[in-house]
Amino acid sequence: MSMDTPGSQSSLHRANLERVLRAVRMAGSLTQAEIARSTGLSAATVSNIVRELKESGTVVVADTSSGGRRARSVSLSGDAGIVVGVDFGHTHLRVAVGNLAHRVLAEESEPIDTDVSAQQGFDRAETLVGRLLTQAGFRPDKVIGVGLGVPGPIDVETGALGSTAILPGWTGVNPGRELSQRLGMQVYVDNDANLGALGELVWGAGRGLSDLAYIKVASGVGSGLVINGQIYRGPGGTAGEIGHITLDEAGPVCRCGNRGCLETFVGSRYLLNLLNASHPGELTLTKVVQLAQQGDLGCRRVIADAGRQIGSGVATLCNLLNPRRVILGGELAEAGELVLSPIRDSVARYAIPSAARQLSVVPGTLGGRAEVLGALALVMSEMGESGAIRHTGLASASSA
């Protein structure tokens, strides 16, 4: 459709426009000076682009103050488009509907069984998305894209879900295609750890940062890495598999086929096994965290030891990537300082001092909502110029 050639005036303009839009989408709102800083564009270019976006109704500009000086804050117009997030977790299906101005307009969660089939799962997602769109008062054609979170690795080439301990019957299914066919919408898929990282980056404990790691410790252990404001996935999509760092070559066999991986020492199954003899009866990780907070010594010990092991993995991560912040998510994060403090001790012990010095280790602030909010953020991060242009009439403006 476009007649642009790379390097032409208009393709450069479109690229700059998309950089400005993306910066505003990810931050929620920015002053023009902040846009210039984060995009590297000149103040004059930013000013021209903001004027153009304002005239097309894509952004709204409001007076504010920044460091005592008057400034103008730029945010996406509330009716620039709707995004949908869908998250399949261990025991739940969660859906959220939001706008590009970072407002969550409707959100709901319902329980699912681990033996639910993929077909049933996607049928239920379709129904819930339809109901929440109606509740928020939007027609399906206002939706720019759907972010979908799944608790397992996605093959970058085929889009198929790899082996997952959480929804065992879903291996080999193409979740993006399944949901896209049902909804008739563009669907972006990612794993739960990457979405947790995006959620905390945009809405939670990572706001305003460009380099962080989100570590999710639940039945499995995974991480999402944000580098220069973007999720780093690696060419095969496996970046951040911190759960499979080897801690003990002669340790227990892991589901990955290796031995002594971090996950075999801190995954929920292992932790619950440790408490078998001392705590007879049905235990869950959430229950263990509750007991620890009530002073149960065995549960406190198990959580502290897990923290030390996680900390040694975090130390390796810090030596390699030097993130500004490590955000802990998943059920074990609910233990707060009981797990965070041993993590910090291990980081201090094993990481290079210069990597550890600038690091803060904090709990996520979004809890179980991190992934579904991250699914909204995934659309904002990945939608590119097509989404913005399709819904704002900018195509004619920028190809003129």
Ligand SMILES: [Zn+2]
């Ligand atoms: Zn492993």
